[in-house]
Amino acid sequence: MARIKLQQVVVDFPVVNAASQSFQLRLYQALGGKLTSHHRTVVVRALDGLDLELNDGDRLGLIGHNGSGKTTLLRVLAGVYSPSSGSAAIEGTISSFTDLTLGMDPEATGWDNIIFRCAFMGLSFREAKRLSSAIAEFSELGEYLDLPTRTYSTGMFLRLAFAISTSIEPDILIMDEMISAGDAQFIEKAQRRLRELVDKANILAVASHDTNIIEKLCNKVLWLEHGLVREVGEPAAVLAAYKSTYQRAETQRG
């Protein structure tokens, strides 16, 4: 059972630049300096009163331009950001595939990194050990696993990260763009594995610029614009509206 319910979610980012972060400025203000005109904290509103309800079986695709609030929304769903106002209730275990290498250490061996990454994802050391042979096999890294991961190529490191991260089945799966790793042959295998994970997850939330992926994976699409819901509903309808607006904008610009 997994459930997500967002009600009137607002996320504000305070613009904490050198000036407002500086204690000196606060001190000047306290002493009645001339800088009081800068007193108001500048905020960027990334999400502006968003309602969303997801239940078992929902596969949500997020579309929208850069800066429309997709990543912010994914982070709210992952529990990373708490709403500045409104409420977010999230039930179920979460895997957030926004950084597959979280917890991994280049100085440690591949085997150690399997344990580290699993522990960061919430497994006990015993559970991690039990999974490690299957992960090793999937990664196809063989004896390289005995070496520190800093000796790996980027592709090999990502293959290991992918193998570990996808070996745990969450209730809620969150992805910012589709993940993949390795060479052509491995990509195919990775996509199969990812597909399985997506099918087993109760809820999927994926943000992508690739409408084909959204069309293939999702049964619900949310189109964000400036932190607001532009449209939400059946993939076919929303994607069609999105594409036509996008293309119109393109031709106007071109």
Added chain:
Amino acid sequence: MSRAISPSSVASAGSAGLEELVDGLHHWRVWHLLGLNDLRHRYARSRFGQFWLTLSTAVMIGVLTIVWSLLWKAPLRDLMPFIGIGIIMWTFLSQVLIDCTAVFVTHSNFYRNQKMNFSVSVYSVIYKNTMVLAHSLIIIVVLVVAFGVPINWYLLQIVPGLVLTWVMMAWTGYVIAMTCVRYRDIIQVINTWLTVWFFVTPVMWKPDFLATEYHFIIDYNPLAQFLDLLRNPFLGVPVSAHTWITTIAIALGGGLLSIPLIGRYRRRVIFWM
């Protein structure tokens, strides 16, 4: 921005703050690994590994106290255990505070990608520095044995002493980390301040070097009190009632005051990173 402070809002902030600290403890695997990673990186690929910690501390203590005893014409037997254990304990206390100033920024990528209690970072700092302290235990043993410091039941005071120190470090570290991630200038303030603090704390000098009318420098100095709490057991000397009362008051009282503060601001921390 400021909201009215009512008893109920303090109570709910308090329970949120307590939850933050307790939940972080449950993620012990994560802070254990974060702490270990930090140590591993510093000494990765070096032949003696983390024993450089012990080695460099031993060299520093040896050279410093010899110079000191020549300067002051004081017997080495008097100075060496006191200053040696003092330096080790001061390093433990101050390094936790210094590490906490930067820890939220260092771990920011982690928190942006996974929901996790920020207290985990603070615990990783305390854990790492406790392990460094454990490495230095060899030096303490050598000092105690070589200079014939009495080993007695007072040694057992280290157990509650260490627990009190951890409690103090948990809330102080969190408050420092939170303040420093919001106001980056505080990082420099704390670093400068600790250097000054080192000189007004009896690490390199004994309290009896100081005229009695200046003893308030020690009596009202929280770090000096925690230093005595950790140092006396190894010197075979009882921890004074004043030190017990002060350190208990700081560890528990400070904790009670800062828990609502932590609860109030913990959700903002991610936006300051």
